[in-house]
Amino acid sequence: MSALKGVPKPTDYPDPETTEHVTYNPSFADLRAYSSHLETTTEHESPSYVSEYRSRSSAATKNAVDDGFDDDDHAAFERGLDWVENPDNDVICVDRVVGRHPEASHVCRLYLPKEYGRIALAWAKLLEPADGEPVDFVTVQLPDATDEPRIRVAPDAGVTTVLGSDYTGEAKKSFLRLFMHRAKRRGGLGLHAGSKRVTLDDENGRREVGQVFLGLSGTGKSTLTSHGLWLDDPEGVEMIQDDVCALLPSGTVAGSEGGGLYIKTFGLDADEQPELHDAATDESAVLENVAVDDDGTVRFDEPRYGRNARAVVRRSGLDSSADGIDLDRVDQVFFITRNPLMPPIARLSAEQAAVAFMLGESVETSAGDPSRIGESIRVVGTNPFIVGSRGEEGNRFRNLIADLDLECYVINTGAVGTDDPVDVGVEETVAVLEGAARGRIEWERDADLDLEVPSEVPDIDIDRFGVADRVDDFEAAHTALRSERRSYLDRFDDLDDEIADRTY
Numbered sequence: 001m002s003a004l005k006g007v008p009k010p011t012d013y014p015d016p017e018t019t020e021h022v023t024y025n026p027s028f029a030d031l032r033a034y035s036s037h038l039e040t041t042t043e044h045e046s047p048s049y050v051s052e053y054r055s056r057s058s059a060a061t062k063n064a065v066d067d068g069f070d071d072d073d074h075a076a077f078e079r080g081l082d083w084v085e086n087p088d089n090d091v092i093c094v095d096r097v098v099g100r101h102p103e104a105s106h107v108c109r110l111y112l113p114k115e116y117g118r119i120a121l122a123w124a125k126l127l128e129p130a131d132g133e134p135v136d137f138v139t140v141q142l143p144d145a146t147d148e149p150r151i152r153v154a155p156d157a158g159v160t161t162v163l164g165s166d167y168t169g170e171a172k173k174s175f176l177r178l179f180m181h182r183a184k185r186r187g188g189l190g191l192h193a194g195s196k197r198v199t200l201d202d203e204n205g206r207r208e209v210g211q212v213f214l215g216l217s218g219t220g221k222s223t224l225t226s227h228g229l230w231l232d233d234p235e236g237v238e239m240i241q242d243d244v245c246a247l248l249p250s251g252t253v254a255g256s257e258g259g260g261l262y263i264k265t266f267g268l269d270a271d272e273q274p275e276l277h278d279a280a281t282d283e284s285a286v287l288e289n290v291a292v293d294d295d296g297t298v299r300f301d302e303p304r305y306g307r308n309a310r311a312v313v314r315r316s317g318l319d320s321s322a323d324g325i326d327l328d329r330v331d332q333v334f335f336i337t338r339n340p341l342m343p344p345i346a347r348l349s350a351e352q353a354a355v356a357f358m359l360g361e362s363v364e365t366s367a368g369d370p371s372r373i374g375e376s377i378r379v380v381g382t383n384p385f386i387v388g389s390r391g392e393e394g395n396r397f398r399n400l401i402a403d404l405d406l407e408c409y410v411i412n413t414g415a416v417g418t419d420d421p422v423d424v425g426v427e428e429t430v431a432v433l434e435g436a437a438r439g440r441i442e443w444e445r446d447a448d449l450d451l452e453v454p455s456e457v458p459d460i461d462i463d464r465f466g467v468a469d470r471v472d473d474f475e476a477a478h479t480a481l482r483s484e485r486r487s488y489l490d491r492f493d494d495l496d497d498e499i500a501d502r503t504y
C-alpha cells in the first residue's frame with residue numbers, strides 16, 4: 001500500500017526500466033499477442049476487438065481544477081498507483097510523445113494490465129516513440145477495477161486514473177486533454193481541431209492555404225482533414241492533424257499525434273472517403289467495435305457494436321498525410337456545427353468567430369453520449385476537454401486570432417432545416433471547402449440569418465440548402481435561437497462583453 005496521500009506526481013510511479021513486474025515498451029507484435037484471446041483477425045490481417053465501453057464516460061470524468069477533489073477522488077489515484085506498484089500484477093508500460101513542436105511536446109506514459117495490450121497497441125500507434133526524456137504525463141487505465149467508470153484527472157500534476165472503462169478513447173483523450181491544458185498555461189490555446197494544407201494551382205497562381213477545423217467528436221474533423229478534395233497533381237491536400245492542436249502565440253498550429261488517427265468507421269465508404277477507407281483496410285490498422293465476421297469479413301456499414309466503431313489508422317497508411325504535424329500558418333478557420341438552423345457555410349467576422357467558438361453549437365454524436373444522439377448541445381470550443389474557465393478560453397481565443405489575418409467560417413455538416421431537413425453530405429461539404437480555399441464562393445448577406453452566406457458555390461446547387469425554406473416558422477425559431485444564444489453566453493461571467501455583444 002502506498003504511503004502517499006492525494007495525487008501522485010509522474011515520478012511517484014515505479015520506474016518501468018527497473019521494476020521487474022513491469023513490461024516496458026513492448027513491441028506492437030507483443031502488445032497484440034497479449035490480447036490475442038480478444039482478437040478477431042480481419043481479411044486484411046489487422047486485429048479487431050470489441051470493447052465493453054464503446055464511448056467515453058464523460059459524466060464519470062472529474063478534474064481537480066473545475067470539480068474540486070475529495071478523499072474519494074484522491075483514492076482513485078492511490079488505487080491506480082497501488083496497482084502499478086503491486087508485484088503480483090502483470091503490468092505493461094508504454095511511453096510515447098504527444099506533439100513535436102518544442103513549445104508543445106510532452107512525454108506520455110500509459111500503464112495497463114497486460115491482457116489489455118490491445119488498448120496500448122491502439123494508443124501507441126497514434127503517437128510516436130519517446131526518446132528517454134523525463135515523463136510529463138502518466139495515465140493508469142484499469143478496466144476491471146470498478147463496476148462503474150471513474151475517471152479522475154489532475155491537470156497540474158499531469159496524471160489521470162481511468163477506472164472501470166476499457167475504451168481506448170479514454171487513454172487517448174487523457175493525454176490530449178493535458179496537452180491542451182499545458183498549451184494554455186504557456187499563453188496559447190489547445191484546440192479540439194484538425195488541420196490541413198491545401199495546395200492550389202489555378203488562374204490565381206500557385207499557393208498554399210492552411211485550414212483548421214474545430215468540431216465536436218464525430219462531426220467531421222478526421223473526414224474533412226483527410227479528404228483530398230478530389231484535387232489532382234500539381235494541386236493537392238495534406239492532412240496535418242485530425243483531432244487536437246495547440247494554437248501557439250506565434251500563430252503556429254502545433255499538432256499532437258504523429259503516429260495515427262482514431263477515425264470513426266461506421267458508414268466508411270470507399271467512394272466517398274477513399275483515403276480513410278484505404279487506411280482502415282490496411283494491415284497496420286487496429287479496428288475497434290467494427291462488425292467483423294468470424295471469417296474476417298469487415299462490414300463498415302453495419303452498426304453491430306454501436307455507431308462509434310473506430311479504427312486506428314497509421315499516418316503512413318494514409319495517402320493524404322503530411323510528413324509534419326505542425327501548420328506554420330493558418331489562413332482559414334472552420335467551426336463545424338450541426339445546428340439545423342445554420343447553412344452549409346457562412347462567413348464570419350473575427351468577433352463573430354469568437355462567438356462561434358463560445359457557442360460551440362453541435363449535436364450529440366455516438367462518440368459523446370450515445371443515449372442522446374442527435375440532441376442539440378453547446379460545448380465551448382466544441383471542446384469537452386477544456387480545463388479551467390470557459391469564458392477565459394473565449395477571451396484567449398479572440399486575443400490569439402486578433403492579430404492573425406484569418407478568414408473564419410462556420411460549416412454545418414449535419415442537416416439543414418427542421419421540418420423539411422436535407423443532409424449536407426461529405427461531397428457537398430468538400431465542394432464548399434474547395435470553393436472557400438480557391439476563393440470561388442460568391443457571398444451575399446442573408447437578412448433572415450443575419451450572416452454572410454453563399455449565393456454560388458461551384459459544383460453544387462446551394463439553393464437547396466436555404467434554411468428559411470426548410471423551417472415552418474423560421475422567424476420564431478430564429479428569434480428563439482438568438483435569445484437562447486445570448487442567455488447562454490451571459491452565463492460566462494468572465495467572457496468579455498464585446499464578444500457576447502456580437503452574438504449572431
Ligand SMILES: Nc1ncnc2c1ncn2[C@@H]1O[C@H](COP(=O)(O)OP(=O)(O)O)[C@@H](O)[C@H]1O
Nearest residue numbers: 217218219220221222223264413424425426429
Ligand atoms: N458533411 C459531412 N462532413 C463530414 N462528415 C460527415 C458529413 N456528413 C456525414 N459525415 C459523417 O460524420 C462522421 C464524422 O466523423 P469524424 O470525421 O471521425 O469526426 P471527428 O474527427 O470530428 O471525431 C463520419 O462518419 C462522416 O462520414
Ligand SMILES: C=C(OP(=O)(O)O)C(=O)O
Nearest residue numbers: 056169217218243262367
Ligand atoms: C476518441 C474520441 O474523440 P474523437 O471522436 O474526437 O476522436 C472520443 O470522444 O471518444
